[in-house]
Amino acid sequence: MATTHSAAAAASTSAQPNVMADALKEAFYAGLIALGMFVLIVGLKTDQNIRNELIIVERWTLLFVVVAIVMIGRFAFSAFVWPEVERRRAIGKKAVVATEPGFLRRNINWIGVVALFLFPVFVIWTSGVQGSLKWIDNFGIQVLIYVMLAWGLNIVIGLAGLLDLGYVAFYAVGAYTYALLGKEFGLSFWILLPAAGAMAAMWGVLLGFPVLRLRGDYLAIVTLAFGEIIRLVLINWREVTNGSAGISGIPKVTFFGIFDFDVSSPFYIGKVLDLPTSGVYYKIFLYYLILILALITAFVTVRLRRMPVGRAWEALREDEIACRSLGINTTNTKLTAFAIGAMFGGFAGSFFAARQGFINPESFVFLQSAIILAIVVLGGMGSLVGIAVAALVMIGGMEALREMQFLKLAFGPNFTPELYRMLLFGMAMVVVMVWKPRGFVGSREPTAFLKSRKSVSGSFTREGHG
Amino acid sequence: MEYFIQQLINGLTLGSIYGLIAIGYTMVYGIIGMINFAHGDIFMLGAFIAMIVFLILVAMFTTIHVVFFLLVMMIVAMLTTSLWNWTIERTAYRPLRGSFRLAPLITAIGMSIFISNFVQVTQGPRNKPIPPMISSVYDVAGISISLKQIVIAAVTIVLLAIFWYIVNKTPLGRAQRACEQDRKMAALLGVDVDRTISITFIMGAALAAVAGTLFLMYYGVVAFSDGFVPGVKAFTAAVLGGIGSLPGAVLGGLLIGTIESLWSAYFSIDYKDVAAFSILAIVLIFLPSGLMGRPEVEKV
Numbered sequence: 071m072a073t074t075h076s077a078a079a080a081a082s083t084s085a086q087p088n089v090m091a092d093a094l095k096e097a098f099y100a101g102l103i104a105l106g107m108f109v110l111i112v113g114l115k116t117d118q119n120i121r122n123e124l125i126i127v128e129r130w131t132l133l134f135v136v137v138a139i140v141m142i143g144r145f146a147f148s149a150f151v152w153p154e155v156e157r158r159r160a161i162g163k164k165a166v167v168a169t170e171p172g173f174l175r176r177n178i179n180w181i182g183v184v185a186l187f188l189f190p191v192f193v194i195w196t197s198g199v200q201g202s203l204k205w206i207d208n209f210g211i212q213v214l215i216y217v218m219l220a221w222g223l224n225i226v227i228g229l230a231g232l233l234d235l236g237y238v239a240f241y242a243v244g245a246y247t248y249a250l251l252g253k254e255f256g257l258s259f260w261i262l263l264p265a266a267g268a269m270a271a272m273w274g275v276l277l278g279f280p281v282l283r284l285r286g287d288y289l290a291i292v293t294l295a296f297g298e299i300i301r302l303v304l305i306n307w308r309e310v311t312n313g314s315a316g317i318s319g320i321p322k323v324t325f326f327g328i329f330d331f332d333v334s335s336p337f338y339i340g341k342v343l344d345l346p347t348s349g350v351y352y353k354i355f356l357y358y359l360i361l362i363l364a365l366i367t368a369f370v371t372v373r374l375r376r377m378p379v380g381r382a383w384e385a386l387r388e389d390e391i392a393c394r395s396l397g398i399n400t401t402n403t404k405l406t407a408f409a410i411g412a413m414f415g416g417f418a419g420s421f422f423a424a425r426q427g428f429i430n431p432e433s434f435v436f437l438q439s440a441i442i443l444a445i446v447v448l449g450g451m452g453s454l455v456g457i458a459v460a461a462l463v464m465i466g467g468m469e470a471l472r473e474m475q476f477l478k479l480a481f482g483p484n485f486t487p488e489l490y491r492m493l494l495f496g497m498a499m500v501v502v503m504v505w506k507p508r509g510f511v512g513s514r515e516p517t518a519f520l521k522s523r524k525s526v527s528g529s530f531t532r533e534g535h536g
Numbered sequence: 537m538e539y540f541i542q543q544l545i546n547g548l549t550l551g552s553i554y555g556l557i558a559i560g561y562t563m564v565y566g567i568i569g570m571i572n573f574a575h576g577d578i579f580m581l582g583a584f585i586a587m588i589v590f591l592i593l594v595a596m597f598t599t600i601h602v603v604f605f606l607l608v609m610m611i612v613a614m615l616t617t618s619l620w621n622w623t624i625e626r627t628a629y630r631p632l633r634g635s636f637r638l639a640p641l642i643t644a645i646g647m648s649i650f651i652s653n654f655v656q657v658t659q660g661p662r663n664k665p666i667p668p669m670i671s672s673v674y675d676v677a678g679i680s681i682s683l684k685q686i687v688i689a690a691v692t693i694v695l696l697a698i699f700w701y702i703v704n705k706t707p708l709g710r711a712q713r714a715c716e717q718d719r720k721m722a723a724l725l726g727v728d729v730d731r732t733i734s735i736t737f738i739m740g741a742a743l744a745a746v747a748g749t750l751f752l753m754y755y756g757v758v759a760f761s762d763g764f765v766p767g768v769k770a771f772t773a774a775v776l777g778g779i780g781s782l783p784g785a786v787l788g789g790l791l792i793g794t795i796e797s798l799w800s801a802y803f804s805i806d807y808k809d810v811a812a813f814s815i816l817a818i819v820l821i822f823l824p825s826g827l828m829g830r831p832e833v834e835k836v
Binding site: 107116235305493498 | 569571591615616619623628638639641642649650651653654655657658659664665666667771775807816821824
């Protein structure tokens with residue numbers, strides 16, 4: 071070990087000037103390529119003038135800055151980052167000393183859950199009743215909806231290994247189920263929540279059934295097509311869905327019928343419990359509702375993983391042929407994954423409809439599926455904590471970006487951070503896949519094992535190293 | 537009858553554009569077995585570059601023939617998108633070769649989101665209309681054929697001929713076909729696989745750029761979000777023709793264009809995209825190897 075280390079060190083010192091010269095050369099080439107790529111699309115901007123004709127605005131400074139950033143980045147990568155990576159690789163991994171995880175690590179899940187339950191109390195305490203609305207609604211509820219959706223999709227992708235690009239369709243089915251039945255028949259949220267879940271699960275089976283024979287990429291594309299078909303039907307079936315105009319006036323959720331959050335109703339929470347009128351009760355109630363729904367999703371996922379069906383999903387993910395050879399019914403296994411994943415999408419959808427009070431097909435575009443997929447991928451496909459953290463960083467981070475007024479000072483008053491959010495999303499997806507294809511928290515370690523948990527070599531599975 | 541033929545001609549024009557994009561999908565899938573989801577956005581980028589070049593040319597020259605315009609637009613768009621696709625392949629797709637099955641597709645989806653939003657950020661979210669480049673229309677026995685449609689057909693035929701020659705008659709084409717059949721064996725026999733794959737991406741991007749230029753000329757407008765739907769339709773075309781098969785991609789493109797056009801003419805224009813997506817699902821489910829593809833046999 072020591073000799074390889076010193077040899078590598080010697081090699082790296084003797085190669086030092088070479089590395090620098092190569093890095094400079096590479097930076098130069100990278101700059102040339104970047105110039106070629108960006109000269110027209112960044113260097114020139116097309117704008118409409120008063121007569122609505124396109125005119126060209128020159129932006130050579132911006133082009134220069136972008137090319138310079140690419141060159142510096144490439145130089146830093148070749149001169150410092152890559153040699154460091156090579157050196158570490160030459161040394162090899164240090165033997166991991168098994169240590170008893172500390173209190174924080176052992177109880178991270180429970181600490182997280184308690185923190186989530188205390189979040190509204192903390193926010194109200196720090197920023198007052200009115201100031202807390204924004205944080206609980208835009209931040210807390212928004213993030214938790216995506217956490218729940220990503221956990222639902224995780225069952226399909228992370229556990230069963232079926233890439234579903236049309237997941238948002240089930241979200242839409244849930245949302246429209248609640249909106250239409252709740253508005254037309256006045257049924258309560260608590261009746262329609264299971265109904266929406268069942269409806270979405272039914273659609274999951276319905277759409278899952280024809281695509282059972284497909285695998286991998288083809289399956290992904292067909293689910294994308296189904297997702298788009300459902301959205302296009304929602305747009306065009308105007309008699310029922312009111313088309314692009316959407317459905318408004320969706321009833322609010324009541325507190326199990328004991329009291330509700332409608333100011334004009336005789337059972338308004340303020341009248342029942344003798345409290346001042348405020349919109350914050352409903353937001354807090356919704357926050358806890360989605361938190362509990364998300365936790366149910368997590369609980370079901372954790373329990374299912376230990377059941378035969380969960381084991382079958384994981385076997386299916388690793389190798390379908392081996393899985394079938396062992397006598398697992400792959401048809402049922404795939405359909406249950408689709409149905410259960412879709413069911414949670416449906417729950418989240420009906421919650422979304424109740425929270426917004428208004429839905430239209432624009433909320434269910436392919437980009438939403440891609441965002442949920444990005445969260446699952448970044449979180450490490452299979453790891454619940456990883457996905458929750460990814461949702462917090464991606465959705466919460468983007469919501470926080472909106473709040474950062476100081477960026478306007480740095481980049482000028484016309485700078486709108488929201489514009490960059492999808493750009494960053496796309497870039498993060500690519501970078502994470504290239505750098506750590508299994509996401510940040512890898513979770514492909516076997517859940518069923520004899521005596522001790524061993525990681526599986528890549529040569530034994532079709533899906534690469536675990 | 538005249539109405540039918542009119543719609544057929546419109547459909548075939550649209551289909552040529554889909555066919556040109558579909559070749560990029562089918563070639564990449566043939567060689568490395570990945571759906572290059574970002575290909576539709578490369579097409580959109582090509583249309584944008586063509587639009588910018590057009591504006592520069594209009595500002596510089598006023599009396600030059602429109603053929604020169606089109607030629608310059610196409611060449612610049614081809615060069616730029618080739619550079620983009622080459623860079624994307626090198627930085628985003630190559631490191632993932634040999635990774636798990638879904639990794640390249642997920643990366644490509646990320647790339648697709650990145651490209652369309654990059655164009656949105658740099659060029660703005662609004663539609664970009666350009667003045668009509670060619671406006672003459674001929675009347676043949678009650679059917680109106682515009683010069684634009686003739687240009688599209690001519691460009692497509694010329695490009696396909698060049699392309700057919702490259703793939704079937706040159707050493708490069710032989711290397712590509714070898715890589716398609718067996719990448720490992722081709723490498724053992726001295727084919728530079730990485731280089732061949734890079735060139736495949738470049739060729740696909742060049743054809744997509746031409747399709748983008750033609751799209752811009754035909755519709756006279758382009759927006760940053762225009763890559764997704766034509767991309768999915770072109771992919772449908774590639775699947776319908778049998779993914780991996782070049783004549784299949786063109787045939788599939790023409791079929792999809794025709795079906796879409798006839799569907800909008802006789803059934804409902806609202807559901808024309810539903811028709812395309814349904815064809816995709818139906819073909820994949822019932823005829824996974826397409827019209828001209830070879831059935832895939834999985835070996836253990």
